[in-house]
Amino acid sequence: MCRELITITRKHDKSVLVCARTLPQASASTKILEKNGFTLIGTVIDPDDGEVWEWRLEV
Numbered sequence: 689m690c691r692e693l694i695t696i697t698r699k700h701d702k703s704v705l706v707c708a709r710t711l712p713q714a715s716a717s718t719k720i721l722e723k724n725g726f727t728l729i730g731t732v733i734d735p736d737d738g739e740v741w742e743w744r745l746e747v
Contacts, residue, residue, distance in 0.1 A: 690724045694745065706745040709734060718743075 697704050710717045712731055718741070726743040734740045 690720050694724060708743045709737070709740040710743065711737075712739055712741045 694706060697706055706726075708721055708726060709732070710721070718728075721743045724745070726745050729742045729744050731739055732742045
């Protein structure tokens with residue numbers, strides 16, 4: 689699913705910054721992001737979820 693969403697996004701606009709947020713701990717979600725080329729940027733505060741990790745897909 690992750691890979692397909694990246695493909696759809698890139699087909700429509702290659703300049704879009706693709707980001708994801710996860711709970712601040714290693715998990716299945718973080719493994720999926722890593723396998724799909726995302727890089728952990730750091731910890732941010734989400735207004736709804738509190739402290740989370742932010743990930744970005746490098747172009």
